[in-house]
Amino acid sequence: MLKVVNSNQVIPNIRMMMPSLTKTEQSIAENFLQPHFLQKSTSINEVAGRLSVSPALIVKVSKKLGFSGFKQLKESLYAQSETQSYAPSERLLPDDSAEKIVSKVLQNSINALTEILNFVDVGMVDAAAEALLKARNIELFAVGGSSIICEDFQHKLLRIGIKSSVPKDRHLMLMSASIMTDQDVVLVVSHSGQTVDLMDAVRQAKQSGATVISITNNYHAELSSLSDIPLYAPASPEPVLGKNGTARLVKLAMIDSLYATMASKMPSLAEESLSKTIRAVERLHR
Known part of the structure; x- marks a missing residue:
């Protein structure tokens, strides 16, 4: 079971558990952390289909990340996404303008500091x-x-x-x-x-x-x-x-x-x- 009770701590905890996963498991976990990848109504079969893996592997990764199963992982991530302090980081893209790059880099820095504060x-x-x-x-x-x-x-x-x-x-x-x-x-x-x-x-x-x-x-x-x-x-x-x-x-x-x-x-x-x-x-x- 996940030790964390503060919903603001769910994503950073997952990040720090990820190095213990295999490459395939890390790839699955990275998708979990993508903004809006998991909605309240998202089913395990839907996720397995999107990622072309078995539902059993989804459950295994959820447990290795410290949750009782996929349901608790989904609910915990959804709870953090609903908090006022939640602001997902954005990846830099090849066609980003200089203005967009500066905005993303600085906003991601703010997000990272807010995350460590919590x-x-x-x-x-x-x-x-x-x-x-x-x-x-x-x-x-x-x-x-x-x-x-x-x-x-x-x-x-x-x-x-x-x-x-x-x-x-x-x-x-x-x-x-x-x-x-x-x-x-x-x-x-x-x-x-x-x-x-x-x-x-x-x-x-x-x-x-x-x-x-x-x-x-x-x-x-x-x-x-x-x-x-x-x-x-x-x-x-x-x-x-x-x-x-x-x-x-x-x-x-x-x-x-x-x-x-x-x-x-x-x-x-x-x-x-x-x-x-x-x-x-x-x-x-x-």
Whole structure:
């Protein structure tokens, strides 16, 4: 059965369950998420006919997504589509004008942020902030397009007087992870939660006793299971923009929330450090 009671959380939960499905099952689930694909009166046989699959496979996919069956999945998706905050994201099309592209990209960004606002586990964000503030050393692990998110967090933390490191390659991550202790924290950013280069280092950090915080889009990823404090940032990848379109925006928003929560727990020190760091670079702004 689906754990979610808030109708606003149905679609992001489905997105984060999808990586655990087979390619065929993912294709079916992607259709479920298309606006107006499932109406209140849509039957399972109608869906099976449209997708050229068996009703039994539709039921199987529904259950793998966390529902009791197709009926509960359909009703849950319909309930979310009826909420005031629901605004389906639009795909970019080859014949879109520049005006249409800009409108879709910005609106999809707004939708993604609204979705994470309804979905975020505030208690987990607070726990992550506490762990980071107590850490002797902070390491920020990411590869590819997610690296810029860790670099952004490193910059923010330095502004309030907290030093952290962003190892630039697999060797540095593994070396850093090997000398961690239970006083250290590693924050890992990965959309899939399955990137080989990252997971080797995360396993090593875990073995060393470090606290692992993760930001990912995959409930069933190894990264989620290894994390002491998993933070989930669901976002639908757009084929043209790739996984680092709205997904990157949502993760940056999560980082901003984490940073602001940390700063609020040390107001005097944060204010003093902000003043110092601002003054230090003032002479560069002429």
